[in-house]
Amino acid sequence: MCELVGVSKSGYYNWLGRPEAATKVRRRKLALLVESKFKASDMTYGYRRPAAALKRKGTVVSPDTVRSIMREKGLKAAQPRRKVRTTIPADDIDTRPDLVDRDFTAEAPGLKWVGDITYIRTWVGFVYLATVLDCCYPRKSSATPWPTT
Template sequence: MCARLGVPRASYYRWLDHEESPTAARHRELTGLVKAMFDSSDGIFGHRMVHTKLSAAGVEISVGTVAAIMAENGWAAKRMRAFKRTTIPSDPDKVFADLIGRDFTSDTPGTKLVGDITYLRTGEGWLYLATVIDLCTRMVVGWAMADHMRASLVTGALAMARDRGHLAPDAIFHSDRGTQYTSREMGAWCTGNRVRQSMGATGAGTMPSPSRRSHP
């Protein structure tokens, strides 16, 4: 090893006999604590948050030391977008009329439903979740998840609601004006399954508040 690295054998033995200084030992200990806290956040915490969490746990360390340790090891916080767009407006000519008029209530299960798409951040990228909620029971009666936001995502959620008996003939399905809901694939699916499409005005929410109405 000494020959390969070009190091005198005497230097190796001096290093072997050298005891670690208290300062070096403390730095090594703190580096391990910083790494553990940084890793526990999946790489999201910056040096200030790591310092805050370590201080709360009783570790005596300055914010400058945390920053230095993270910098020397190349540990940088991941930057997350505060908002990920899931509604892409479609052609106004393809928008359906609002059949519920902001009345997010229903007396009969399976007759009036609402749908939406949200996103979930995972370690392997973004996943998109489409849901169908019955306005009578407030139950999620259908859902589908994929790594894309194509029309098949929302028709998959509706198909689950249909297959589980939660979709009555001529039911109203209310959504936003996103391209998934105004696509030909979505229109064909709804026509073939006797579902009437309804859409809210631009900027109006499609998901009702659970506090509007309660059910046993």
């Protein structure tokens, strides 16, 4: 192998036994510190905050070095999500009648039904939740919350 590359055997073994460069050792230690700061932030910090935290602790490091280490380690900060408009109110919303007159009680089951829709943000997008409720429950307080008949 040495002949193929054009290196003497003694030169190869000299290189093999050489101690690791101080810069490489320092960078490896910095990488551990940067990674711990990043994970402590629930993976939300970019490169500036870990650099500032290390500086406060007395470790001199350039923000560009922190950015480079984060890139090498594949550490990506959570980006703010853009606001998504999921509903658009109707133009005549104020003129529509309130058919239940904000009274969500009914004397018997099946007389008054109300519904609503909302959305829940998930990692893969939005999930919409539609609910429909039967408004039947006793108006007067009683021991049981629902009619037994």
